[in-house]
Amino acid sequence: MGKLSGIRVVDLSQFLPGPMLSLMMADHGAEVIKVEPAAGDPARTQGPFADGHSIWFANLNRGKASVVLDLKSDAGKAALTELILRSDVFIEGFRPGVMARLGFGWEAVRALNPRIVYCSLSAFGQTGAMAHHPAHDMAVQALAGVLRVNDGPDGTPAVPGVPAADVAAGLTGLAGVLMALIGREQTGQGDYLDIAMFDSLLPWTAHIAGSALAGGPSPTSGNQRSLGGAAFYNVYETADGRHVVLGGREIKFARSLLDALGRPDLIPLAGAEAGADQAPLIAFLRDIFRTRSRDAWDAFMAELDVAYAPVLDFAEALAQPHVAERGLVKGHHIAPAIRFAGETWAAGAVPELGGDTP
Numbered sequence: 001m002g003k004l005s006g007i008r009v010v011d012l013s014q015f016l017p018g019p020m021l022s023l024m025m026a027d028h029g030a031e032v033i034k035v036e037p038a039a040g041d042p043a044r045t046q047g048p049f050a051d052g053h054s055i056w057f058a059n060l061n062r063g064k065a066s067v068v069l070d071l072k073s074d075a076g077k078a079a080l081t082e083l084i085l086r087s088d089v090f091i092e093g094f095r096p097g098v099m100a101r102l103g104f105g106w107e108a109v110r111a112l113n114p115r116i117v118y119c120s121l122s123a124f125g126q127t128g129a130m131a132h133h134p135a136h137d138m139a140v141q142a143l144a145g146v147l148r149v150n151d152g153p154d155g156t157p158a159v160p161g162v163p164a165a166d167v168a169a170g171l172t173g174l175a176g177v178l179m180a181l182i183g184r185e186q187t188g189q190g191d192y193l194d195i196a197m198f199d200s201l202l203p204w205t206a207h208i209a210g211s212a213l214a215g216g217p218s219p220t221s222g223n224q225r226s227l228g229g230a231a232f233y234n235v236y237e238t239a240d241g242r243h244v245v246l247g248g249r250e251i252k253f254a255r256s257l258l259d260a261l262g263r264p265d266l267i268p269l270a271g272a273e274a275g276a277d278q279a280p281l282i283a284f285l286r287d288i289f290r291t292r293s294r295d296a297w298d299a300f301m302a303e304l305d306v307a308y309a310p311v312l313d314f315a316e317a318l319a320q321p322h323v324a325e326r327g328l329v330k331g332h333h334i335a336p337a338i339r340f341a342g343e344t345w346a347a348g349a350v351p352e353l354g355g356d357t358p
Contacts, residue, residue: 002029003340007181009033010083011064013093014041016137016163017121017197019060020170021177022091026063026348027336033083033356034064035071040353050332053350059334063348065356071102079358080104084112089177093121096131106192116190117180119173123165125196137163140197145212146205149219149227168200222275225249229274231281235311236289244289244297248307256305261288 007030011022019034019041026032034041043057051058067083070076084090090109092099099105099120106118123140124130130143141147141164147157173195180191208226212218221227228234232246232254246253254270269281289297294310301308312320318329328335333347 002027002343005029007031007089008087009089009091010035010080010087011091012099013091013121015043015093016060016166017169017173017195018091018093018119019043020167021119021121021173022064023060023062024170024174024336024338025089025177027345028338030089032064033087034061034066034351035080035083036066036068036353038068038070040066040068044353051350055332058332058350062333062350064351066351066353067357068354069357071104077103081112084109084116087113087116088181090116090118091121091173091177092119095134096120096122096126110190110192114189115184117177117184117193118190119177119193119195121169121173121195121197123196124198126194130198135197137166137197140165140201144198144201144205145209145218146201149208149221149224151221155221164204165197165201168204169195169197172200225274229278231278231285232270232307234282234285236286238289238294238297239291240293240295242294243311244294245309245311246285246307247309250307253306257301257308260300260304 004025007025009022009025009030009032011018011032012035013019013022014036022030022032022034041057041061043060044054046054046056048055067079069079071080084104092104100108106120109116109118120126122131123135124133135143138147138160141150141160142157144165146164147160150160151157173193176193176195180193184190206213208219208224210219219227221229223229226233230249232249235243235245237243246257249270251267251271255264255267258264258267258270263284266281266284269278272278272281292300297308298310317323323329327345330345330347335345339345
């Protein structure tokens with residue numbers, strides 16, 4: 001029995017943030033009813049596929065039930081009303097105003113079930129000048145300033161590898177829903193959450209946006225210690241065209257590596273201001289890392305106390321013994337990151353479209 005056994009969730013969301021939120025609840029015992037249109041969640045059609053399902057869809061929707069409802073029809077509205085009456089959490093990810101027009105905005109749902117926790121997920125929130133602006137993850141990252149510091153050596157922003165705004169909203173939404181469920185134990189009343197991808201991403205930038213927050217210039221990757229301006233927090237190419245990273249700026253790590261490389265004279269530069277002051281050290285490390293293959297550097301670093309890592313692709317990353325030792329992948333599923341002592345986990349069944357429709 002999971003920590004959330006007995007909690008029923010109605011989830012109308014699609015793609016990533018909302019399904020991620022309800023997945024984490026389903027993985028810990030909540031009953032999640034995924035309400036889909038006749039065509040299904042678009043993630044169902046996104047390859048690659050395994051065991052008859054999209055791997056993306058399976059990893060975000062396992063362990064849920066699927067109910068197909070036409071929310072513009074009287075029958076669909078009646079069926080959703082019945083679900084709301086028997087549920088604890090309601091999740092939706094439509095543009096602001098859509099649920100109200102369908103008759104299932106916060107006020108209407110609260111009138112049906114005063115104990116329900118209602119979570120709206122959107123790009124920019126339910127209010128404000130940007131509320132109705134269409135956007136997926138990358139556009140949100142761009143408007144939040146994050147994409148500007150996710151750039152290459154020539155300063156050109158790169159397409160982000162991880163949908164940070166989507167994931168931030170899913171995690172923030174989960175935290176809010178669980179807080180509201182705890183609060184309900186004290187008040188007997190549900191609550192409403194307006195979770196925006198934009199709002200959720202901004203707190204993740206506190207360690208890099210300090211100068212802008214203080215009214216100064218915006219940080220750039222060339223002068224910011226966590227974005228490429230520090231020698232010991234940087235990416236380096238190796239002799240075989242692959243890459244490694246130094247991922248810890250503590251002076252003890254610099255001393256360990258630079259002593260081993262015969263350049264203790266460069267140690268003071270590792271503690272200098274990020275940017276121009278560290279440029280000579282960065283240049284030295286770029287040159288030295290190009291003298292050996294990635295595997296050779298792995299062997300060299302094995303005996304040193306250095307925050308170092310090879311840059312792996314997904315296949316290499318998932319094949320690491322560490323992944324197997326911690327049970328992080330089972331079949332085609334990534335295991336939940338939240339796991340409790342004494343509990344075991346197995347991937348729930350992937351729902352067939354409409355397979356649980358009454």
